[in-house]
Amino acid sequence: MTRDTPRQAGLSVLMVLAALLVAAAILRSAGYDVTGAGIALWRGALGSSSAVISATLKRATPFLFLGLAVAVAFRAGVLNIGADGQFLAGGAAAVAAGLAMAGQPASVTIPTELAAGALGGAAWAAIAAWLRSRFEVAEVVSTLLLNMVAVNLVGFLVRGPMQEPTHAYPQSGILPHSARLPSLVAGEQLHWGFIAALCACAFAAWSFNGTAAGFRAKAVGLNPSAAESAGRISVARVRAIALITSGAIAGVAGFSEVTGVTYALYEGLSPGYGYMAIAVALLGALQPTGIVVAAVFFGALNAGADAAQRDAGIPAATASVIAGLVILGVVTTPELHRQFRRDS
Amino acid sequence: MSDVPLGVIDATIRAATPIGLAAIGELLAERAGILNIGIEGGMCLAAFAAVVAGAGSPVAGLMAGVLAGILTASVFALFVIRLRAQQVIVGTAVSMMALGLSTVLNRVLYAGLSAAPQVHTLPPMRVPVLSALPGVGQLLAQPLPTYVLYAAGASVAWFLYRTIGGLSLRATGEDPSAVRAAGKDPALFQWAALVVSGALTGLAGATLVVAQAGTFTENMSAGRGYIAIAVVALGRWTPAGVLVGSLLFGAASSLQYIVQAYGVAIPYNLTLAAPYAVTLFVLAALRGSHRAPARLGRTIDLPG
Numbered sequence: 001m002t003r004d005t006p007r008q009a010g011l012s013v014l015m016v017l018a019a020l021l022v023a024a025a026i027l028r029s030a031g032y033d034v035t036g037a038g039i040a041l042w043r044g045a046l047g048s049s050s051a052v053i054s055a056t057l058k059r060a061t062p063f064l065f066l067g068l069a070v071a072v073a074f075r076a077g078v079l080n081i082g083a084d085g086q087f088l089a090g091g092a093a094a095v096a097a098g099l100a101m102a103g104q105p106a107s108v109t110i111p112t113e114l115a116a117g118a119l120g121g122a123a124w125a126a127i128a129a130w131l132r133s134r135f136e137v138a139e140v141v142s143t144l145l146l147n148m149v150a151v152n153l154v155g156f157l158v159r160g161p162m163q164e165p166t167h168a169y170p171q172s173g174i175l176p177h178s179a180r181l182p183s184l185v186a187g188e189q190l191h192w193g194f195i196a197a198l199c200a201c202a203f204a205a206w207s208f209n210g211t212a213a214g215f216r217a218k219a220v221g222l223n224p225s226a227a228e229s230a231g232r233i234s235v236a237r238v239r240a241i242a243l244i245t246s247g248a249i250a251g252v253a254g255f256s257e258v259t260g261v262t263y264a265l266y267e268g269l270s271p272g273y274g275y276m277a278i279a280v281a282l283l284g285a286l287q288p289t290g291i292v293v294a295a296v297f298f299g300a301l302n303a304g305a306d307a308a309q310r311d312a313g314i315p316a317a318t319a320s321v322i323a324g325l326v327i328l329g330v331v332t333t334p335e336l337h338r339q340f341r342r343d344s
Numbered sequence: 345m346s347d348v349p350l351g352v353i354d355a356t357i358r359a360a361t362p363i364g365l366a367a368i369g370e371l372l373a374e375r376a377g378i379l380n381i382g383i384e385g386g387m388c389l390a391a392f393a394a395v396v397a398g399a400g401s402p403v404a405g406l407m408a409g410v411l412a413g414i415l416t417a418s419v420f421a422l423f424v425i426r427l428r429a430q431q432v433i434v435g436t437a438v439s440m441m442a443l444g445l446s447t448v449l450n451r452v453l454y455a456g457l458s459a460a461p462q463v464h465t466l467p468p469m470r471v472p473v474l475s476a477l478p479g480v481g482q483l484l485a486q487p488l489p490t491y492v493l494y495a496a497g498a499s500v501a502w503f504l505y506r507t508i509g510g511l512s513l514r515a516t517g518e519d520p521s522a523v524r525a526a527g528k529d530p531a532l533f534q535w536a537a538l539v540v541s542g543a544l545t546g547l548a549g550a551t552l553v554v555a556q557a558g559t560f561t562e563n564m565s566a567g568r569g570y571i572a573i574a575v576v577a578l579g580r581w582t583p584a585g586v587l588v589g590s591l592l593f594g595a596a597s598s599l600q601y602i603v604q605a606y607g608v609a610i611p612y613n614l615t616l617a618a619p620y621a622v623t624l625f626v627l628a629a630l631r632g633s634h635r636a637p638a639r640l641g642r643t644i645d646l647p648g
Contacts, residue, residue, distance in 0.1 A: 026445075026448070030448075030449075030452040031452075032452075079432050081381070081432070081436065131624065131627070131628055134628075135627070135628040135629075135631050136631055137577075137624070137627045137628055138577070138636070140379065140381065140432055140573075140641075141573060141574050141577055141627065142624060142627070144381070144570040144573065144574070145570065145571075145574055145620045145621075145623055145624050146620075146624070147567075147570075148567045148570065148571075148617070148620040149617045149620045149621050149624070152613050152614070152616040152617035152620070153613070153614075153617055155613035155616070156611050156613035156614050156617070159611065159612075159613060160611055160613075272440070275436060275439075275440055276440070278433065278436050279436075279437070279440075282433060313455075315447060315448045315451040315452070317443075317444045317447035317448050317451075317562075318444065318448055319444070320440045320441070320443065320444035320447075321440070321441050321444035321445055321448060323437075323440055323444075324437040324438065324439075324440035324441030324442075324444065325437075325441060327433060327434075327436065327437035327440070328423060328429075328434065328437045328438075328441075331423065331429040331430060331433050331434055331437065332423070332427045332428075332429050
């Protein structure tokens with residue numbers, strides 16, 4: 001994160017371009033109109049101020065939070081693959097709080113929803129942290145399994161206890177206006193969650209490099225045995241805190257999505273956001289400023305993919321192929337290599 | 345009345361087969377020190393390959409699945425062994441790519457159709473004599489991949505514990521420098537383990553299509569690859585344990601059949617969540633992963 005940074009940023013950009021080229025080649029060989037798709041992608045993502053605000057930045061918001069969540073865990077060497085489940089837990093808790101508080105003013109409801117979302121995500125991650133500290137279950141395995149449990153639990157909630165009053169659709173009741181995040185720009189879909197996410201990144205930038213907790217996490221991530229013996233840091237404790245904090249941030253992402261975009265809980269709330277967030281965090285070199293850039297890129301990629309599907313019939317799943325290619329591109333860069341060489 | 349327990353056992357064996365195949369493969373890789381979470385995507389891509397080739401015959405479908413599995417595992421191996429990238433991250437990337445690719449190709453190839461085509465499934469193979477037994481006999485008529493699973497479990501056990509190659513592979517996962525000191529290349533064992541693992545993952549994906557569903561649906565692997573990874577930990581990194589673990593998971597998944605058969609009022613989605621929760625619970629009860637290979641998930645240090 002020192003003199004390699006500009007070189008790495010250059011490499012990342014190259015890798016993104018290479019990934020786009022590979023994806024274009026695949027689509028061309030499948031007989032798609034790649035030029036038309038490229039135009040649709042551009043228009044949908046960056047073509048107008050409305051595309052940027054209502055599509056790209058709106059879709060970047062969950063990636064800002066979730067990329068940060070993944071980075072907090074990864075920096076401490078905790079492989080939290082469960083941001084997806086923590087996102088769902090946070091979203092479910094926020095919707096439950098918002099519906100329970102119907103009739104209250106927004107100044108009371110929204111902070112309660114925020115707290116519920118953070119607590120929901122933190123609690124879901126705390127299960128994995130507890131399984132690790134008490135039963136030595138590796139986080140990679142437990143967080144993956146907890147994702148599957150969370151998806152099915154949300155499926156249960158929206159067909160059972162939290163189903164909307166008419167019991168016709170598998171989704172929760174709609175949040176009242178007082179329980180929704182206000183929009184940031186009149187007439188556009190971007191909401192205040194975006195600003196909250198930027199603030200979270202700014203706070204993280206300070207705490208990663210300017211606080212003792214940030215330093216401890218970094219020391220544990222880089223070399224746990226040295227941190228334990230030379231630094232007298234409790235590695236287990238730092239890792240548990242990092243995982244739970246990561247879960248809380250992912251839970252806030254869920255809060256932001258349900259109160260700012262969907263206004264309800266339903267099964268498909270996360271189309272794999274938690275997994276894409278790993279790409280966001282890595283592409284951003286686990287640094288808040290990098291994550292902002294990567295999240296906006298992923299927002300644009302997804303917004304563009306939506307438009308390319310709508311206008312040129314390109315399957316939106318192409319975005320996840322590109323995301324995978326991008327991770328493979330950056331994962332061999334020296335900075336990440338150093339970060340993960342010691343331990344996993 | 346005795347049909348219901350037999351039906352549940354049959355459902356258990358059926359659900360255990362694809363998970364067990366992938367888990368036996370993952371076991372080999374993990375004993376060589378490699379954690380490959382890309383098998384989820386590999387399974388789905390293999391399932392898609394199986395539906396494409398399965399239009400010819402179910403056996404062609406199986407072979408296409410195996411090839412797709414090997415291909416996906418080779419991409420993973422290239423990045424992890426040759427380029428020395430972090431395993432979990434490469435695994436996530438390969439999973440996303442393979443899952444995305446199976447969805448994209450499905451839309452591309454079957455764009456005009458509402459769904460992927462139906463293919464013929466493998467017929468059940470009766471075990472001579474034994475399948476004529478009353479009751480349990482009907483369990484001894486399974487499609488080919490089920491027998492392959494138990495044969496693979498036995499072969500892997502023999503290989504790991506009874507051959508020099510198996511000893512070197514296990515040593516690769518514990519202390520690669522010892523393998524190098526013995527004049528062998530640990531990377532070679534990792535490559536071999538991943539290729540065999542890819543083949544078994546591919547077979548698992550193809551099983552979903554040509555032995556079970558008869559068609560492909562998007563995101564068909566539905567977390568089975570992740571479960572296979574948990575099952576390896578559940579089975580304490582031994583072939584017999586992995587087979588028992590996958591049957592346990594199969595039994596937990598067949599809960600939904602019990603619910604249907606007896607009309608128990610448990611919501612469907614909770615029965616879907618149960619196998620994952622049970623797996624977590626058993627992992628905790630067995631005290632997690634302290635018997636994992638010492639170098640699991642870590643890149644081999646360069647010599648010198």
